Amino acid sequence: MSWHNNVVREPFYRRRATIVFMKAVIALGGNAILRRGERGTAEEQFAHVRTAVRQIVPLIAGGDAVLITHGNGPQVGDILLKNECARDTLPIMPLDICGAESQGMIGYMIQQSLENALAEDGIRRPVISVVTQTVVDPDDPAFTDPKKPIGPFYTEGEAALFSRERGWTMAPSDASETAFRRVVPSPEPLDIVEHPSIRTLVNEGFVVVAGGGGGIPVRRDGTGRLAGVEAVVDKDLAAERLATGIGAEMLLVLTDVPSAFLRYGTPDQAPLGRVSADEIETLLHDGHFPEGSMGPKVRACIRFVREGGQTAVITSLDLISEALAGTAGTRVVP
Amino acid sequence: MSWHNNVVREPFYRRRATIVFMKAVIALGGNAILRRGERGTAEEQFAHVRTAVRQIVPLIAGGDAVLITHGNGPQVGDILLKNECARDTLPIMPLDICGAESQGMIGYMIQQSLENALAEDGIRRPVISVVTQTVVDPDDPAFTDPKKPIGPFYTEGEAALFSRERGWTMAPSDASETAFRRVVPSPEPLDIVEHPSIRTLVNEGFVVVAGGGGGIPVRRDGTGRLAGVEAVVDKDLAAERLATGIGAEMLLVLTDVPSAFLRYGTPDQAPLGRVSADEIETLLHDGHFPEGSMGPKVRACIRFVREGGQTAVITSLDLISEALAGTAGTRVVP
Numbered sequence: 001m002s003w004h005n006n007v008v009r010e011p012f013y014r015r016r017a018t019i020v021f022m023k024a025v026i027a028l029g030g031n032a033i034l035r036r037g038e039r040g041t042a043e044e045q046f047a048h049v050r051t052a053v054r055q056i057v058p059l060i061a062g063g064d065a066v067l068i069t070h071g072n073g074p075q076v077g078d079i080l081l082k083n084e085c086a087r088d089t090l091p092i093m094p095l096d097i098c099g100a101e102s103q104g105m106i107g108y109m110i111q112q113s114l115e116n117a118l119a120e121d122g123i124r125r126p127v128i129s130v131v132t133q134t135v136v137d138p139d140d141p142a143f144t145d146p147k148k149p150i151g152p153f154y155t156e157g158e159a160a161l162f163s164r165e166r167g168w169t170m171a172p173s174d175a176s177e178t179a180f181r182r183v184v185p186s187p188e189p190l191d192i193v194e195h196p197s198i199r200t201l202v203n204e205g206f207v208v209v210a211g212g213g214g215g216i217p218v219r220r221d222g223t224g225r226l227a228g229v230e231a232v233v234d235k236d237l238a239a240e241r242l243a244t245g246i247g248a249e250m251l252l253v254l255t256d257v258p259s260a261f262l263r264y265g266t267p268d269q270a271p272l273g274r275v276s277a278d279e280i281e282t283l284l285h286d287g288h289f290p291e292g293s294m295g296p297k298v299r300a301c302i303r304f305v306r307e308g309g310q311t312a313v314i315t316s317l318d319l320i321s322e323a324l325a326g327t328a329g330t331r332v333v334p
Numbered sequence: 335m336s337w338h339n340n341v342v343r344e345p346f347y348r349r350r351a352t353i354v355f356m357k358a359v360i361a362l363g364g365n366a367i368l369r370r371g372e373r374g375t376a377e378e379q380f381a382h383v384r385t386a387v388r389q390i391v392p393l394i395a396g397g398d399a400v401l402i403t404h405g406n407g408p409q410v411g412d413i414l415l416k417n418e419c420a421r422d423t424l425p426i427m428p429l430d431i432c433g434a435e436s437q438g439m440i441g442y443m444i445q446q447s448l449e450n451a452l453a454e455d456g457i458r459r460p461v462i463s464v465v466t467q468t469v470v471d472p473d474d475p476a477f478t479d480p481k482k483p484i485g486p487f488y489t490e491g492e493a494a495l496f497s498r499e500r501g502w503t504m505a506p507s508d509a510s511e512t513a514f515r516r517v518v519p520s521p522e523p524l525d526i527v528e529h530p531s532i533r534t535l536v537n538e539g540f541v542v543v544a545g546g547g548g549g550i551p552v553r554r555d556g557t558g559r560l561a562g563v564e565a566v567v568d569k570d571l572a573a574e575r576l577a578t579g580i581g582a583e584m585l586l587v588l589t590d591v592p593s594a595f596l597r598y599g600t601p602d603q604a605p606l607g608r609v610s611a612d613e614i615e616t617l618l619h620d621g622h623f624p625e626g627s628m629g630p631k632v633r634a635c636i637r638f639v640r641e642g643g644q645t646a647v648i649t650s651l652d653l654i655s656e657a658l659a660g661t662a663g664t665r666v667v668p
Contacts, residue, residue: 041425078424079435086419090412091375097439101413104438106549107465112663115527116559128531129465131441174610193449197462204538206531209465216442225450251567 007190021063023202024250025243027236027300028052030071030213031256032317033106040078046109053114055320061123065202068110071235071253072102072213092166095150096216096228103131103212104301110209113146118207133193133226134215134233134241140187147171148186148232153179185231189238193226195245202246214238240300244307247284251312252323253297253303260298260314260330262288277302301332310334319321338475355397357536358584359577360544360651361570361634362386364405364547365590366651367440371496380443387448389654395457399536403576406436406547426500428551429484429518430562437465437546444543452541461541467527467560468549468567468575474521481505482520482566487513519565523572527552527560529579536580548572574634578641585646586657587631591647592649594632594664596622608665611636635666644668 033048034040060066079098083090093101107129114127146169154162159170159180173179192198192215201208214233218226236253249267257264259271262283272280281302287297294314301312315322315329322328358580367382368374394400413432417424427435441463448461480503488496493504493514507513526532526549535542548567552560570587577585593605596617606614615636623629628648635646649656649663656662 039425042428042431061658078420081424082416082420085423086412090415091373094376096442097376099436100442101435102438104434104441104465105438105440108431108434108467111465112467112552112560112562119558121339126528126531128528131438131445131463133446194460194462197460197535200538200540201531201535204534208533218446224453226446228446301398 005156021065022250023065023067023246023248024059024252025067025069025239025246026056026059026252026254026320027239028068028070028110028254028317029256030073030075030106032254033070034074034078035111036074040074042291045075046113049109049113050057050117052317053117055317056114056159057117057121057123058321059324060118060125060207061121063187065205065207067198067202067208067210067242067246067248069210069211069235069239070106070110070213072099072106075102075106076213077151082236084152094228095230095232096218099213099232100131103129103216103234106212107209112323114207114209119236125205125207127209129209129212130194130201132198132210132212132215133218133293134189134211134238135191135193135220135226136187136217136221136229136231136233137190138229140185142185142187142231146183146185149173149183150232151182156180185235187217187231189233189241192238192241192245192292193218195242198242211235211238211242234296234300236297236300237303240304240307240312243304243309247308249310251309252302252320253312253314254317254320255294255297256315257314258316258319258328260289260294264288264290264294269276272330274326274333277305277334280330280332298332301330305332305334343440355399356584357399357401357580357582358393358586359401359403359573359580359582360393360586360588360654361389361573362402362404362444362588362651364407364409364440364569366588367404367443368408368412370408374408375519379409380447383443383447384451386651387444387451391451391455392446392655393658394452394459394541395455399539399541401532401536401542401544401576401580402448403545403569403573404440404444404543404547404597406433406440409436409440410547411485418486421623428562429564430552433547433550433566434465437463437550438497440546444623448541448543459539459541462518463543463546464528464532464535466532466544466546466549466576467552468523468545468572469525469527469554469560470521470551470563470565472553472563472565474519476519476521476565480517480519483507483515483517483567484613485516487515490514511607520550520568521565521581521621523548523567523575526572526575526579529576532576533580545569545572545576567635568630570631570634571637574638574641574646577638577643581642583644585635585643586653587634587646588651589628589631589648590650592662594628594649594651595624598622598624598628606664608667611639611666611668614664614666632666635664639666639668643647 214235217231317326548569654664
């Protein structure tokens with residue numbers, strides 16, 4: 001099937017007056033850019049970004065309006081570690097500032113690489129990366145039960161010290177019996193502060209990079225004032241908020257497996273193809289998609305199609321074309 | 335005088351159909367946000383940003399289209415120092431990446447603080463920070479004579495080592511007889527890559543934060559591909575490129591003195607008021623404005639009015655209103 005033949009909710013971006021294009025949101029994993037086992041040099045990260053954006057060029061070349069969002073786990077991990085290494089000299093920066101730094105850094109790499117890839121193919125479409133804040137509810141239950149590990153590993157003594165001195169919640173690491181890590185809340189994203197701006201940009205034909213790392217988590221006080229909070233928003237759940245907010249028809253959640261699987265990791269695992277939101281919600285409740293990996297992706301897809309989106313696809317970066325053609329990935333439909 | 339009565343080159347942003355507003359570019363110094371003698375905590379920096387944006391609100395409230403650009407010297411200095419502190423564990427990031435990080439970080443602080451300040455006054459104007467790249471000429475003479483000191487201070491031994499290992503140019507520091515610093519080229523800004531996007535945003539009524547730290551310096555190869563370069567672009571010269579590129583009527587260069595001075599620092603120093611581009615160029619050639627401080631600001635103002643701008647003002651943050659009213663600052667006119 002061709003996306004251009006689909007019914008879309010509203011005409012929005014036209015290269016030629018007769019053709020109506022799609023709005024799609026693409027969520028790239030942070031691990032797609034800074035890979036485990038690598039040092040994470042700028043050269044390595046740029047090389048992975050170039051590979052990633054190459055897969056997105058055909059979508060843009062076809063005339064679709066594209067918003068790219070991305071994870072920042074490994075990058076913000078490095079920023080936090082650098083803060084720790086410099087702690088005797090410089091103040092430790094809070095998570096909102098570190099997240100903003102990672103948005104600038106990753107946004108730059110994607111923006112420049114995508115501009116280059118488009119120019120190579122003779123496509124004139126401006127790319128723009130924007131700093132993005134995600135509103136969360138300070139009463140979200142996640143704040144009373146911080147679970148998301150971030151930053152470097154600490155000894156038990158350091159963990160006790162920073163728990164006292166910095167007010168951090170520390171927890172034993174899964175990866176090591178002797179190491180501790182800081183854990184922070186991962187509240188649900190309510191809204192994207194920059195929605196109106198991002199929607200305008202997408203509708204004007206800009207390729208927008210936004211919502212990096214799930215957006216910088218902020219809360220609104222009683223008078224509407226924004227302030228950063230020490231939390232991390234899941235980037236796929238934030239991608240759904242972005243996609244719904246701009247009226248996208250499609251949400252593409254990219255990961256390192258070709259689709260969601262039933263009984264993943266067991267001998268009788270089975271890939272999941274086209275599925276309704278209700279069907280995959282039942283599978284989610286039956287425990288097929290662990291909360292630490294596929295769970296939030298599935299929840300993002302369900303929410304997207306229930307909020308008016310047409311299709312949400314979970315697949316890997318190299319299968320974008322097949323996923324658009326309907327021959328790969330897990331496709332969640334209303 | 336009121337800016338709203340001025341002749342403007344083109345009508346662009348209208349709150350009401352009968353009133354034509356101005357486009358202004360405001361260049362904030364990096365030292366206005368992270369001050370010498372302070373630790374540079376997030377709280378300190380946010381407090382200074384809040385003070386700074388308060389001065390800009392009246393301009394926006396009056397309906398003017400405003401683009402804010404800012405320095406990043408102290409912030410990128412801290413990022414470079416953190417890289418150095420973590421060098422045994424993590425790769426050193428190149429200057430373009432560090433500059434992009436600082437754009438995310440400072441853009442976030444300005445964006446959030448300005449949104450809050452506008453909301454307090456009941457003004458609904460969206461604020462958006464964008465990652466900005468500045469094109470420089472790889473044949474710029476600055477590349478053969480790097481002069482701009484950046485990052486931490488090193489011993490002579492470290493300087494020799496990093497000169498060999500990292501290919502850095504090191505120079506004795508002015509501030510200390512025993513310390514060395516890395517020096518990088520500071521080439522002239524040719525163009526802002528994101529000009530079309532930024533112009534659209536400003537014309538649509540967004541308050542745009544762009545060009546942080548002079549923009550991320552990039553070069554274009556023969557085929558037009560962009561790549562980061564190890565350099566620093568002067569933020570006031572980049573502000574001129576932004577202002578000219580969006581067709582701004584006014585460029586406001588903010589610093590820590592109320593105006594440019596003749597014979598600055600001598601007993602008979604005298605503030606400089608309204609002056610033509612030709613007049614101030616003569617004073618520049620006569621050595622009144624040192625290249626390390628007021629020189630680039632004066633050069634930015636001259637270039638701006640010669641490229642079609644109406645007025646360029648050099649003043650301090652607290653004198654914006656007076657400068658707009660024509661009673662403070664050095665005003666450069668064609």
